[in-house]
Amino acid sequence: xxxxxxxxxxACPDCRSPLTSILRCHSCGISFEQATPISLFPQKAxxxxxxxxxxxxxxxxxxxxxxxxxxxxxxxxxxxxxYHLDLAHIDIIDQLPSGARILEIGCGGGQMRQWIxxxxxxxxxxxxxxxxVQDSLKIHGGPDVLxxxxxxxxxxxxxxxxxxxxxxxxxxxxxxxxxxxxxxxxPGGYYLGNVSFLEPWHDNSYxxxxxxxxxxxxxxxxxxSRNIWPGRDYTGFRAVLAMGNKATKFITFVGDGVHxxxxxxxxxxxLARQRPRWSTETITDSARVAGAIDWIAxxxx
Numbered sequence: 001x002x003x004x005x006x007x008x009x010x011a012c013p014d015c016r017s018p019l020t021s022i023l024r025c026h027s028c029g030i031s032f033e034q035a036t037p038i039s040l041f042p043q044k045a046x047x048x049x050x051x052x053x054x055x056x057x058x059x060x061x062x063x064x065x066x067x068x069x070x071x072x073x074x075x076x077x078x079x080x081x082x083y084h085l086d087l088a089h090i091d092i093i094d095q096l097p098s099g100a101r102i103l104e105i106g107c108g109g110g111q112m113r114q115w116i117x118x119x120x121x122x123x124x125x126x127x128x129x130x131x132x133v134q135d136s137l138k139i140h141g142g143p144d145v146l147x148x149x150x151x152x153x154x155x156x157x158x159x160x161x162x163x164x165x166x167x168x169x170x171x172x173x174x175x176x177x178x179x180x181x182x183x184x185x186x187p188g189g190y191y192l193g194n195v196s197f198l199e200p201w202h203d204n205s206y207x208x209x210x211x212x213x214x215x216x217x218x219x220x221x222x223x224x225s226r227n228i229w230p231g232r233d234y235t236g237f238r239a240v241l242a243m244g245n246k247a248t249k250f251i252t253f254v255g256d257g258v259h260x261x262x263x264x265x266x267x268x269x270x271l272a273r274q275r276p277r278w279s280t281e282t283i284t285d286s287a288r289v290a291g292a293i294d295w296i297a298x299x300x301x
Contacts, residue, residue: 002144003022003038005122006022006038006124006144006145007019007020007021007022009101009124009154009155009158010022010040010145010153010154010155011153011154011155011156012025012027012028012030012040012153013040013041013042013045013147013148013151013152013153014028014030014042014043014044014045014151015027015028015045016155018155019040019153022038022040028044030043030044035146037130037142037143037144037145037146038144038145038146039145039146039147040145040146040147040153041146041147041148041151042148042151045151047150047151047176049173049175049176049179051175051179051220051221051222053220057216057219060212064211064212064215064228067215067225067226067227067228068211068215068228068229068283068287069227069228069229069283070227070229070283071087071088071091071227071229071296072088072091073087073088073091074086074087074088074229074232074294075087075232075233076232076233077090081115082111082112082115083111084165084166085112085165086194086231086232086294088227088229088294088296089163089192089294089296092161092190092192092296093116093119093121093161093163093192094119096121096160096161097160098120098121099120099121099122100121100122100160100161101121101122101124101158101159101160101161102116102121102122102123102124102159102160102161102162102163103124103125103126103154103159103161103162103163103184104123104124104125104126104162104163104164105126105127105149105152105162105163105164105167105177105181106126106127106128106149106164106165106166106167106170107125107126107127107142107143108127108132109138109139109140109141109142110125110140110141110142110143110144111140112125112163113125113140113141114140123144124144124145124159125142125143125144125145126143126144126145126146126147126149126152127142127143127146128146128147128148128149129146130142130143130146132203149164149167149171149177149180150171150172150173150176150177150180151180152180152181152183152184154184155184156183156184157183157184157185157186157187158184158186159184159185159186159189160185160186160189160190161185161189161190161191161192162181162184162185162189162190162191162192163192163193164181164191164192164193165193165194166194166195166196166292167193167195168193168194168195168196168207168209168217169195169196169199169205169206169207169208169209170203170204170205170206171206171207172206174206174207174209174217175217175220175221178191178217178218178220178221178223179220179221179222181221182221182222182223182299185299186299187299187300187301188298188299188300188301189298189299190296190297190298190299191218191223191295191296191297191298191299192295192296192297193294193295194231194292194293194294194295195207195208195209195214195292195293196208196209196291196292197209197210197230197236197287197290197291197292197293198235198236198239198240198289198290198291199236199239199240199243199291199292200239200240200243200244202243209293210287210293211228211229211230211287211293214228214293214295215228218295218297222299222300223297223298223299223300224297224298224299224300225295225296225297226296226297226298227294227295227296228293228294228295229283229287229293229294229295230283230286230287230290230292230293230294231290231291231292231293231294234290234291234292235255235256235259235289235290235291236289236290236291237255237256237258237259237262237289238252238255238256238259238291239255239291239292240255241254241255242255259289262289263281263285266281266282266285267279267281
């Protein structure tokens with residue numbers, strides 16, 4: 001049943017023609033490995049990345065500042081939800097109509113699958129490999145499709161939401177992937193995710209992005225950004241120690257202490273400048289030392 005449902009969504013990763021078989025593209029003739037999960041990797045594709053660039057994007061301005069803001073609520077969702085989800089992303093997911101179709105890029109063990117389905121939505125999880133999935137996550141079923149996010153094997157406009165957590169930094173060409181995401185989304189569909197900023201270089205990551213980098217990547221693909229913000233309660237001070245090595249991960253409290261010092265220094269600065277809300281940390285102060293950056297974006301209707 002899953003394979004039959006997928007065939008209504010799948011396209012050749014090389015020529016983008018609709019697939020009628022998971023083993024062969026009858027349009028361009030390439031064959032795919034017979035495997036579980038379904039494996040659809042390009043063999044001859046050659047993509048060109050292009051986008052319009054306007055002079056007002058050479059420097060940051062109001063166009064960025066309008067979306068550089070916290071959502072109405074954000075932060076770690078807690079034990080009742082998949083560990084990597086932000087509250088702001090949950091709020092968007094919960095607004096979807098019954099039967100909405102969600103694609104997760106870099107799904108790992110597929111730990112979001114049952115949580116999504118319990119809400120009455122369809123879920124498709126993709127990843128480039130199963131080799132790095134932790135044993136504790138394999139119980140969730142793993143990816144539905146193995147593929148390269150630069151060449152998504154799906155038809156145009158078949159998803160209502162695409163989610164991607166801690167994946168963008170590992171993409172060799174995030175600009176191309178963002179264009180692929182906008183292609184497979186329905187008009188008005190959402191792109192939710194986060195990306196490393198001050199985390200250490202890890203797992204052969206390519207691009208760690210600032211808030212402006214996230215905005216530019218989304219803008220180049222044609223998305224309308226709604227919110228871009230620093231991940232709550234996850235600073236670069238903590239990330240460097242947590243992800244450093246086996247010795248440093250046990251002293252993340254040192255990073256938390258340095259962050260407290262940083263915040264208090266900001267408060268003293270604000271007080272000296274007689275700012276009305278001197279004790280409130282600004283989003284810029286938080287973003288300057290953030291471990292990761294989150295976003296909510298939408299494909300124009």
